[in-house]
Amino acid sequence: MRALLPTLLLLIAALAPSPASADSCAACHPQESARWQQSQHAVAMQIANENSVLGDFSGHYADNGIKAEFQHANGRFGLRLTEQGEAQQWNVRYTFGVYPLQQYLIDMGDGRLQALNIAWDSRPEAKGGQRWFRLDEPEQQIPGSPLHWRGVYQNWNSMCADCHTTALVKGYSADRDRYDTRYDRLGVGCSACHSQAEAHAEAAKSGQSLSAGLDLKARGAWLTGSELHPPRHIGxxxxxxxxxxxxxxxxxxxxxxxxxxxxxxxxxxxxxxxxxxxxxxxxxxxxxxxxxxxxxxxxxxxxxxxxxxxxxxxxxxxxxxxxxxxxxxxxxxxxxxxxxxxxxxxxxxxxxxxxxxxxxxxxxxxxxxxxxxxxxxxxxxxxxSPDPCLACHQDxxxxxxxxxxxxxxxxxxxxxxxxSVQRAALPVMKAFLENNERAPLLRASLLEMQAPQLAHEAPALVAAQLDSESTLLRESAWRAALDLPADSLAQFADKGLSDPTLAVRLAAFETLLQRRALPEESNEVRQEYERYLNEIADRPAGRTLKARYALLSGQSEQAERDLNLALEMDQGYLPARLVLSDLLREQKRFSQAESVLSDGLATQPGEAMLLHLRGLTRLQLRHIEPALEDLKAALQAAPDNSTYGYRLVLAMHHTGHRDEAAALLLQLTQRFPDDPQIRALQSQLQPKPVTAD
Known part of the structure; x- marks a missing residue:
């Protein structure tokens, strides 16, 4: 089957509707076009028909509470799917990919397409293929789960469409939570890489020369290297x-x-x-x-x-x-x-x-x-991480x-x-970050990973990266700058907000917004930031970021709506639940905050942050014993979090459990001898010496 794959791809591409740009390009670039016709790019997504569907739609599949009866009649493909005892009829609208598997897209209405969790293994039978199989974990992906095939993380519009079509416009409306997704053509056509391909082809017809887009050429040559001397590029x-x-x-x-x-x-x-x-x-x-x-x-x-x-x-x-x-x-x-x-x-x-x-x-x-x-x-x-040697030497x-x-x-x-550098002492990390021969992605990742320490102990180093030649480093530096003093950001604000790269401008805007250090003249970047928030608001993380922006802009009602929508998409998305509980607690709506946190613990039992916040919320409601139980459970779940211990000691001390508080404080003092808040608490709560009059 693998040997037949080029023939299979060529047949599918030849029978399926060809992108218009491929036709116009082929006249002048026949060899490139012929190779493209054999690629998986050409057939990355197709209308489901006799030519494009590889799966056996005369068969069926059953596994762990799910049953699919595949159907094929009059050139149409569909299935009757039974999940948890409930049967529904679904129509297959598109195929997705060809090898080593093919997925099928279901039209759900509201402009949404979802990727079915049962796929066709298109490998040869000798390699285990030519069968239906499940992509998800049967015990976890049940209807209602965000990872279920109808859930937010299997949505074609936001997760897949961008790279399986050409010139996609997602068309998501954050206000209506609907899609109007459009594209120039299915599959990855010429203009997906050569952005001016069509204009280039039109110009060629009249004898003119016009670039097809960005310069994508590999130039020069490589001189082969030995074990002592690495390869060298010339030209x-x-x-x-x-x-x-x-x-x-x-x-x-x-x-x-x-x-x-x-x-x-x-x-x-x-x-x-x-x-x-x-x-x-x-x-x-x-x-x-x-x-x-x-x-x-x-x-x-x-x-x-x-x-x-x-x-x-x-x-x-x-x-x-x-x-x-x-x-x-x-x-x-x-x-x-x-x-x-x-x-x-x-x-x-x-x-x-x-x-x-x-x-x-x-x-x-x-x-x-x-x-x-x-x-x-x-x-x-x-x-x-996996040991490459053991991939073969499994014994x-x-x-x-x-x-x-x-x-x-x-x-x-x-x-x-x-x-090792991620765990190294500060001088080693500084040397790594300052070494321009190191890969920018490594340095940018380290900068964000160690942002609190670097901003506290080496603020000049973080500030220096705001001027880096690397876009990756400038973007990460602005994220790390969130931990710099707000007044020190003013001198960099204008440069960050006028950076030639959008990613850097957005990172600068977000940091300056959170530190309340935005210059008054930032409306243009604000508009870019709001467009960005709308672009990503179809997923829980994007909705939560949109809610944070609303909160910082004084729009708490809008923030609450966005957070509830994020939790509708994914009940287990912890950041949305934490921000919503903070919002409710800030408004002294403690009973509602307790419910939000309890709902979270129903889906994520034992989550330390949820337990800790529910304990603090119950203290506000004067539910003392349940509050202390939560605070203790949070510390047990996250014993290295000194703040959890600090707050539990205070809670026990102020609710009359002073002996217990003193015993725990002693344990914390031994565990965190250099923690300033633990030492301050020890000084605050230790008995005052009695002096004679």
Missing amino acids: EPSSTDQIQVCGRCHALRTRLSPNLGGQLGDEYSLNRLFAPLYYPDGRVREEVFVLGSFLQSPMYQAGVVCSNCHDPHSGKTRLEGNALCSQCHAAASFDRVEHHRHPLGSEGARCVSCHMPQTTYMQVDARREHNFTTPDPLTAAQAG RDRNWSAKQVSQLWPNHRERSDWF
């Missing part, structure tokens, strides 16, 4: 715009604006290397795709671009096997037993097995790491792989120190 540098264009979709990011075709920082903001998206050593954990991994790599730093390895039109790698890597890394040095220490032709002798280990997503879709690090079993064990353990690596490659020089 004109390749265009960095290519990484921006590919990265717009091959990344986990947040859309900033409805405008199309801009640079990454103007159209999207890239997610940083935070848990649980990434492991602490930078390895990919969740489904974050490629860009965040690649931007960490020494290959990116050296000037490698996507098309050095991938044909941009077919999407395939330019060469097979180790020959791809040998374009730059001389086979005589690397593709030999003395380097990889495995038999030639074995899985262990493949460059990608060690340097691009794979993770399987969506049950069947194996994707490779793109940070190209050297296996480091000791760091992987500390970070809890071994981490101790074995660590010993093997240290014995076989004792002097290897390319192991990453990203894991």
Whole structure:
């Protein structure tokens, strides 16, 4: 089946309606067009019909309380789906992807499309394919859950459409909570990457020359490197715009604006290397795709671009096997037993097995790491990330792989120190942040991770990054600046709000707004910020951010509506529940705040923050014993949170439980000897000496 995939793609693309721009482009670019026709880009999303549907719609599927009877008649596809005893009829409107799986989109009304949780495994039968299977976890994804196929996180308009169509306008109305989503064409057409392709084609008809969009060429050449000398690029540098264009979709990011075709920082903001998206050593954990991994790599730093390895039109790698890597890394040095220490032709002798280990997503879709690090079993064990050696040597353990690596490659020089620098002393972190040879994404992520400490102990370092040449660093610096004194931000405000990159302007506006340090002349950025909030308000995080903005603007009623809407989308979205409870407590609506927190604990039992806030709320209601029980449970759930202990001691002391308070205070003093609030509490509550008159 895998060998037949190009033929299958070509057949589907030829029979399905072709994008208009592809037709006009093919006249002058027949080879590129032919390769594109065989790509998964060309058939990323299609109208469900006889030519596009790969699944067996004469069959059925049943598993753990769910039953699907697939239907196909008169060129239409659908299913009768039974969940928790309730049967409903659904019509399939579009196909989504082709290999190694194909999903199906259901029209829910209100402009919403949802991705069905039962997909078709399009791999060959010999590899376990040609079957229906579930994408979700049966015991967790039940109707009403945000992760259920009808839930907010399986919504096509906000989660998927951007990268499976060309020139998408999401068209979300935050006021009406409805979509009017539009696009130029289904699938990833020419103008998805070549933004001026149609104008370029029209100009060519009249003999004129007009650029097709950004410069996406890979230029120059690479001189192969050995174990002693890395590969070297000669000639004109390749265009960095290519990484921006590919990265717009091959990344986990947040859309900033409805405008199309801009640079990454103007159209999207890239997610940083935070848990649980990434492991602490930078390895990919969740489904974050490629860009965040690649931007960490020494290959990116050296000037490698996507098309050095991938044909941009077919999407395939330019060469097979180790020959791809040998374009730059001389086979005589690397593709030999003395380097990889495995038999030639074995899985262990493949460059990608060690340097691009794979993770399987969506049950069947194996994707490779793109940070190209050297296996480091000791760091992987500390970070809890997968050990590449154990992917093959499944009968071994981490101790074995660590010993093997240290014995076989004792002097290897390319192991990453990203894991250790996050835990290093301040001087080491400062040196890392100030080193322009370090990947900007690593430095930006560190800046945000350590923002409170850096802002307190090295404020000049944070301020210096506001002037960085890197968009990533300037954006992260403005987020980290939230912990700088408000009066120190004034000198940077105008520069931040007039930054050429939208992501930086939005980050500056948000920080200045929260620190109440916005200049009066910020209306233009305010309008950009409000458009951004409306763009992301179709998800719980966006609604919550919109509510925070309303609160800071004195619109508490609007904030409450937005927070309730966020919780309708996802009852388990903790930030929305915390902000709503704070709002209600601020308005002295303590009974309602208690209900909001109790509802949260029903879905997230044992959540320390909810327990702690409910305890404080119950104190306000004079429900003393339940309040103390909550405060104790919160400290038990989060024993390293000294603030929880501090407030529990005060609560016990002031409600007559003074012996208990004194005992707990002694424990806290021993556990947190340098904590200033614990020491102050000890001074405040210790018995005063009795003096003689």
